[in-house]
Amino acid sequence: MAYKSIIQNFAGVPGGMLEAFHAVQNEYSYLPEEAIIEAAKAFGVPTAEAYGVASFYSMFSVKKRGKNVVRICESAPCHIAGAAEVVAALEKELGISMGESTPDGRFALEFTECVGQCQATPVITINSKAYLDVTPASVPVILAEYR
Amino acid sequence: MAVEMRIALRNYGKIDPLKIDEYISLGGYAALKKACAMDKAELIDQVKKSNLRGRGGAGFNCGQKWAFASKADADQKYVICNADEGEPGTYKDRLIMENDPQTLIEGMAICAYAIGATKGYIYCRGEYPQVVAILKAAIAQAREKGILGGFDLEVRMGAGAYVCGEETALIESIEGNRGEPRFKPPYPPVSGLWQKPTIVNNVETFAVIPVIVEKGSEWFAAIGDPAYPGTKVLTLTGDINQRTFFEVPTDTKLNEVIYELGGGIPGGKKFKAVQVGGTSGAFIPENKLDTAIAFDKMAAIDATLGSGAVFVLDETRDLVDVSTRIARFFEHESCGKCAPCREGTMRMYDLMEKINAGEGSPADVALLNKLGRVMSYACLCGLGQAAPAPVLSTIKNFAADYNAKFK
Numbered sequence: 001m002a003y004k005s006i007i008q009n010f011a012g013v014p015g016g017m018l019e020a021f022h023a024v025q026n027e028y029s030y031l032p033e034e035a036i037i038e039a040a041k042a043f044g045v046p047t048a049e050a051y052g053v054a055s056f057y058s059m060f061s062v063k064k065r066g067k068n069v070v071r072i073c074e075s076a077p078c079h080i081a082g083a084a085e086v087v088a089a090l091e092k093e094l095g096i097s098m099g100e101s102t103p104d105g106r107f108a109l110e111f112t113e114c115v116g117q118c119q120a121t122p123v124i125t126i127n128s129k130a131y132l133d134v135t136p137a138s139v140p141v142i143l144a145e146y147r
Numbered sequence: 148m149a150v151e152m153r154i155a156l157r158n159y160g161k162i163d164p165l166k167i168d169e170y171i172s173l174g175g176y177a178a179l180k181k182a183c184a185m186d187k188a189e190l191i192d193q194v195k196k197s198n199l200r201g202r203g204g205a206g207f208n209c210g211q212k213w214a215f216a217s218k219a220d221a222d223q224k225y226v227i228c229n230a231d232e233g234e235p236g237t238y239k240d241r242l243i244m245e246n247d248p249q250t251l252i253e254g255m256a257i258c259a260y261a262i263g264a265t266k267g268y269i270y271c272r273g274e275y276p277q278v279v280a281i282l283k284a285a286i287a288q289a290r291e292k293g294i295l296g297g298f299d300l301e302v303r304m305g306a307g308a309y310v311c312g313e314e315t316a317l318i319e320s321i322e323g324n325r326g327e328p329r330f331k332p333p334y335p336p337v338s339g340l341w342q343k344p345t346i347v348n349n350v351e352t353f354a355v356i357p358v359i360v361e362k363g364s365e366w367f368a369a370i371g372d373p374a375y376p377g378t379k380v381l382t383l384t385g386d387i388n389q390r391t392f393f394e395v396p397t398d399t400k401l402n403e404v405i406y407e408l409g410g411g412i413p414g415g416k417k418f419k420a421v422q423v424g425g426t427s428g429a430f431i432p433e434n435k436l437d438t439a440i441a442f443d444k445m446a447a448i449d450a451t452l453g454s455g456a457v458f459v460l461d462e463t464r465d466l467v468d469v470s471t472r473i474a475r476f477f478e479h480e481s482c483g484k485c486a487p488c489r490e491g492t493m494r495m496y497d498l499m500e501k502i503n504a505g506e507g508s509p510a511d512v513a514l515l516n517k518l519g520r521v522m523s524y525a526c527l528c529g530l531g532q533a534a535p536a537p538v539l540s541t542i543k544n545f546a547a548d549y550n551a552k553f554k
Contacts, residue, residue: 014322014323015303015321015324018305019303021306053325056308057273057307057326060306060307075426076235076472076473077384077385080469113307113480114235116232116241118235118236118382119391128276128277
């Protein structure tokens with residue numbers, strides 16, 4: 001259970017639960033239930049409270065998801081730049097709908113709000129790396145890096 | 148002719164952000180040295196007299212805020228930098244942190260000295276892991292140089308919650324909790340992080356502090372709009388030829404920003420609306436563009452300066468569609484703590500979706516006006532209070548777009 005030792009690294013950090021969750025997600029791509037229970041113990045809070053933290057933040061997933069997290073921004077500047085067409089291209093290319101993961105566990109597809117790269121919209125991120133001025137045509141090329 | 152003036156971004160492109168010596172060679176950390184030789188009350192007075200007002204959106208006098216924390220009696224005080232830049236269309240703080248992280252650290256160290264804090268946090272949004280790495284490296288270099296004296300700094304990363312830009316929600320998040328805003332008062336300068344006196348300032352606010360200390364409050368107070376002096380970093384998005392950033396004095400007018408710096412609207416199209424300050428800002432019509440990008444000047448036209456995002460829309464854009472998208476943003480980002488926001492943002496999105504789908508009526512618009520008014524008064528924090536602004540302002544200024552959706 002590697003997440004036990006990951007969480008223990010942060011147990012002495014005041015307010016370190018978010019940092020611990022980030023570290024767990026870097027390894028697992030999501031927060032397994034056992035990791036949340038473990039965090040509750042490490043930080044001395046009820047499990048419900050730790051789950052409350054895990055489920056509050058949009059970058060944390062309490063559900064198992066694909067390894068490479070593809071997020072498309074749908075805030076207003078990306079919206080008017082054609083984010084909807086990029087969404088359609090991502091869904092088609094990955095064969096899944098928004099909010100789903102590919103059966104091989106390689107990709108998760110999610111919406112996000114603004115990621116602060118508005119100089120070149122629409123924007124997608126893969127594992128937080130930003131891709132700018134994305135078009136339906138560039139989607140397969142970008143995804144190929146992660147196949 | 149509008150011209151750029153770089154204070155917060157003075158070192159942009161001039162130094163390697165990961166080499167503290169390059170920052171120092173351009174005069175970096177001279178201001179901290181100067182500040183630490185000053186009497187603390189005198190230092191705070193200088194910041195107050197510069198009339199620097201918070202660049203995060205609330206526009207509170209920075210020195211005044213510091214004075215509150217300085218007067219508070221406590222065994223521990225904190226300095227926090229709000230780097231949770233989440234307002235759609237905004238990336239000014241990222242520019243500062245990616246290109247000149249030391250100016251932010253120096254600004255925080257000056258604040259720490261002024262109020263008597265020994266510990267600081269930079270709360271950086273989770274969407275910027277590359278920035279977190281730069282900040283950590285920059286802090287390590289400053290620590291190694293022994294330049295910060297007894298002040299130590301830590302970077303904490305958010306995890307995708309817009310509401311954490313609200314200072315008390317941000318504090319909750321650093322404490323490892325759900326990022327829900329607190330009831331105020333008490334305000335953070337009296338009781339903030341772990342109930343200790345805490346200063347929370349925006350990245351852009353801290354970034355100009357070293358220059359104010361170096362050049363003096365009179366110099367700064369004379370730049371731009373007298374009631375909101377200095378410069379503002381603007382990020383231009385949407386239907387604009389120059390989709391980029393500018394730092395300009397605060398007496399620069401919106402029409403200068405759009406037509407001179409921004410190069411106007413692409414494709415020979417006409418201007419329709421501009422939303423300033425991010426997604427929580429009002430949509431401004433063409434006849435109000437002769438307004439300076441200063442806090443009170445924007446308030447006088449029922450708009451906000453906010454984060455300094457400038458989102459331009461051309462004549463072909465459907466403002467009901469854009470406002471519906473924005474209503475969904477708030478429905479998603481509402482933290483759920485207070486009922487007026489939790490329920491209000493949901494109902495507002497419902498009504499906008501109905502109108503946008505061609506199923507609405509003037510009665511729905513009347514309901515939106517009423518709901519928006521209640522939210523602006525009754526919501527606990529700035530998120531819910533500002534959430535109705537895009538809808539209310541488009542109803543007021545762009546009624547034709549709504550009427551076109553009715554059967």
